[in-house]
Amino acid sequence: MNTKSEIYEQPGITVDLAIFTVNTNKLKVMLVKRAEDPFRENWSLPGGFLLHGESLQAAAYRVLREKTGVKNVYMEQLYTFGDPKRDPRSRVITVAYFALIPWKVLDQPESKKVTDLTWSSVDQLPKLAFDHKDILKYAVKRLRAKAGYSNIVYGLMPEQFRLSELQTMYEIIIDDKLDKRNFRKRMLATNLLQETGEKDITGAHRPAMLYQFKKMEIAFSN
Amino acid sequence: MNTKSEIYEQPGITVDLAIFTVNTNKLKVMLVKRAEDPFRENWSLPGGFLLHGESLQAAAYRVLREKTGVKNVYMEQLYTFGDPKRDPRSRVITVAYFALIPWKVLDQPESKKVTDLTWSSVDQLPKLAFDHKDILKYAVKRLRAKAGYSNIVYGLMPEQFRLSELQTMYEIIIDDKLDKRNFRKRMLATNLLQETGEKDITGAHRPAMLYQFKKMEIAFSN
């Protein structure tokens, strides 16, 4: 019999992340510019190789923290991409995750003059390395689908928010308009929101009641 | 800098399959008895190592064909399990798939006197190797969920069937009773079924019209 490594693959394992946020009324995803071959200078999803003894989820959280500085955000495993030719140099299998981050949580994202990291609108993507465009398409599809039947959108909201901001968030994700009264009725009926008692007086107009999510797990549905 | 293999995992990759069928009014899953350590003599999900140059899906289909002799059945990637300790000997990551097979398609399953393969009711599982019970739980959960909002159940039906058989199939999967008239109305309204023109006269009673699915892809939803 042959030795194990002759017949069986022992590929490199990476995790790649589709990290979404919403800013200036656009759904955006984090891209990083590759410093190394292959695809040097191309944009790609943030990712990294799995370390010894590290779980997949731990690796995903490590990459997330390295790139964004945040933890405790919504993240779920998306899909595993293992085409033999997806990395031109050697066999690499990637476990893709997608994560949601409220824009406000990202620390001064515009102030850092980084040129190797960007937030790109998902409808205006540059050429991406590897099969990352496929991964991203799949992630967007899943996000849009789940926005329709779960409360996943909560993962994009700041601590406190106006109902109109929540509605706008939904509209950006599902790329469609919603009726204000029906939206409010439905949201309040879920019983997942509570008034904070405070009002948002930043606008030049009638102050809006601020809401927050009741403290509980984000409901997964898979 | 250390060599790549010192810092990065290059684990073995397996695919494991939750292959479902329905027989004698029970949702059943294929289990195989392990011939080797670890977990020798324990039941486990059928699976195998990824071969050089093989895609994940190809590996899953290979295992499926080896164990059941069938291809062209419904199969989808489920989830990737990568806990560092899930295999007691070395790091192995498994990409789990789930598949659906109509019982009739399996060739004389009872006649073969195999003792290393069984179809176990999902509510009466033996102890399973590795983390296969977790995998299976997740697969059953997904199957039940998708039965509620997709036509995935079709994957368990034979070529021709009575509507009452289709209803029974749904009832077994979702583990609940359905109203006959509402069920028929709903099914016929989908426009995915067509009468074959033939009737099932095997019963001792009024013959039933036989139906088949219109030829088209099974609608994925993910």
Place this chain on the structure above:
DNA sequence: CCAAAAGTGTTATTGATACACCCATGC
């Protein structure tokens, strides 16, 4: 003629959708 599964419609309930005006504030 009896047992057993096949087949068939209507009503009630629920949930989703459509829709327009007054309110509170800053300037």
Place this chain on the structure above:
DNA sequence: GCATGGGTGTATCAATAACACTTTTGG
């Protein structure tokens, strides 16, 4: 006092759920 976004209720429509009897066959 006007411009701007905040906030509210009802009527219609669609989808789902509840519910019982007649029909066809074999034995």
